[in-house]
Amino acid sequence: xxxxxxxxxxxxxxxxxxxxxxxxxxxxxxxxxxxxxxxxxxxxxxxxxxxxxxxxxxxxxxxxxxxxxxxxxxxxxxxxxxxxxxxxxxxxxxxxxxxxxxxxxxxxxxxxxxxxxxxxxxxxxxxxxxxxxxxxxxxxxxxxxxxxxxxxxxxx
Numbered sequence: 001x002x003x004x005x006x007x008x009x010x011x012x013x014x015x016x017x018x019x020x021x022x023x024x025x026x027x028x029x030x031x032x033x034x035x036x037x038x039x040x041x042x043x044x045x046x047x048x049x050x051x052x053x054x055x056x057x058x059x060x061x062x063x064x065x066x067x068x069x070x071x072x073x074x075x076x077x078x079x080x081x082x083x084x085x086x087x088x089x090x091x092x093x094x095x096x097x098x099x100x101x102x103x104x105x106x107x108x109x110x111x112x113x114x115x116x117x118x119x120x121x122x123x124x125x126x127x128x129x130x131x132x133x134x135x136x137x138x139x140x141x142x143x144x145x146x147x148x149x150x151x152x153x154x155x156x
Contacts, residue, residue, distance in 0.1 A: 107139065110156060
């Protein structure tokens with residue numbers, strides 16, 4: 001690889017250990033950062049880049065978090081708003097695991113039901129939704145059976 005190619009490739013610093021979230025749609029980048037509550041991480045180095053060229057998407061966002069590995073419930077939060085992102089776990093500067101994010105069949109305690117009469121909005125209990133269409137992101141409340149389209153989802 002020539003030095004010119006290397007300079008083009010190195011738009012974001014390499015990560016020794018941690019997670020790189022790749023292929024984030026540019027319009028969803030800051031929503032993903034907010035959902036993961038990155039502003040609360042005091043000791044982790046965080047790199048956020050947006051509108052990088054992407055062969056697959058045209059443009060993409062990337063978030064790199066040093067020394068942070070995500071739990072499944074955190075990953076599920078990402079899938080709600082950016083279902084095609086890829087999580088890359090990095091150890092000793094090497095990608096040890098590439099994980100495409102996808103919606104699970106059920107979401108518990110992640111989404112707020114937008115039906116004001118739903119029991120979950122009136123009692124202290126976790127919400128529970130069934131994903132009825134993974135492609136469109138449509139979900140249905142387990143308790144009141146209200147269907148919610150992706151655009152109407154309110155993440156807790």
